[in-house]
Amino acid sequence: MSSKTWKTIRLIAAILVTLIMIFPVYWMVITSFKTSNELRLAVPTFWPETFMWSNYAEAFQAAPFGRYAVNTVIQTVGILFLQINLAIMAAYAFAKGSFPGRDKLFLLVLAALIVPEQVTFVPVYVMLSNLRWIDTFYALIVPHAVSAYTIFLLRQTFKSISNDVIEAGKVDGASRFQTLYRILTPMAFPTIATMAILTFISSWNSYFWPLIMTNSNDMRVLTVGIAMMRDSVAGDEALNFHLIMAASVMIILPIVLIFVLAQKHIITAMSNSTFK
Template sequence: MKDNYMAGSAKNRKTMMTLRIIGAVMVTLVMFFPVYWLLISALKTQSEMRMAVPTFWPETFAWQNFAEAFRVIPYARFFSNTLLMAVGTIILQLNVALMAAYAFAKGQFWGRDALFLLVLAALIVPEQVIFVPVYVMMSKLDWLDTFWALIVPHGASAYAIFLLRQAFKSINNDVLEAARVDGAGRFSILYKLLFRMAMPTIVTMGVLIFISSWNSYFWPLIMTNDNDMRVLTVGIAMLRDSIAGNEAMFFNVIMASSVMAIIPIVLVFTVMQKHIVAAMANSTFK
């Protein structure tokens, strides 16, 4: 009787494991299919894209689609603008977050926790709500069509402050006291000690800021009118508009430009994913 029960239990576990694997494979296929379709569409010819019955593998690999994207729009210029915006945002946002998180985690001042909750409240405010006053401010400062307008409004991030605060709070205060005894000032403690000890979280925030800046469309669209200041997301939309009425015919070129746009994100995330997992594991509210 007991042997039959054990055999039935083992069989049930094996069945459940099989069902889980099948479910995981199905979910993976559903999630990956848009990316797969993007890749194969970028390599199809115009004639193949216009076929009534779509093909799931290119009949001929049209590598010239990538060169065509550079011909239709100033792709290199848009790429460099996006890179400068992303790097500038990372530098500014990380430095602001480091100093704010240090104050909230290790500082002792009246209303500290209440102010931190106020910072967290900014997480629920969407970007579209505040863009009008910020746009007016950028206009009065004569910063429109400049990198200042693309970078400065994103100089502070409530999420970055939260993650870094959690990382700093996990560091023992005795370490900071020992540094003060050795004569280290606040900035020395922050950039020479805490910076290194919270490196996984800092790297993670750098990756997340990079991805957010690289994918940003709404903000660069309203802050720039000069084509020399456009970024990739807006540039790809311009590519679509430049062939208005022929989207179906030139959809392969649009897809090719999109593939080139996502390559930096994929590379950065792949290289830094272990730091992201480590930082998220330490981000519980304390």
């Protein structure tokens, strides 16, 4: 098989895989513009007969999505701020610090990567209930304030930075925090930006945790709001599917925009994430 033929086959395979992956997104978008009657047709249409832009306004009014959006932003920003800053300090300690048991503690952090959230859910829920944090932002934010994966990636990045940079900072009279935030953090910006994006996406899309930790509509987030939308509108998913898809499109737009703008930082950070 010639090189040109092999390249053609790979190109065709890549196009097919791409089409398969983006088809659900395409179907969600076109469904958001359809009418409820068109959705009940025996043969589904791959293009709306009439573009119903009003679906978006109706979806936004069908439930208190304004309040859900505010709650989602507060949850996401809170988790993002704590997770990135705590990871920066922890990664600096594991990469450049010198203290007994450093490597063993880092292995313990890595071990947390294999523990799924569902395993620790019950004890964490009981603890938060005893603290009376259920149905508060504390329950939505604090349990996700630390990420083992973020610490791992930042530690790898900090280890790749020469110690001479730190020594130069000390000579200039910089404290540890000044060295960390004014020297090392800008040098590790691609990794930090990548982890901020991934943390944002994870927090924005979080469903299981907010569903369990909140009881009132005033504390619901967007993902939970969409899941409850069937009852909010008419209690019939088939009748409300176009509104559910319209709400879903509005929710994923910030994620798509951020990912497109920052994809080069993600590639750079992943290329520097080998274990050292």
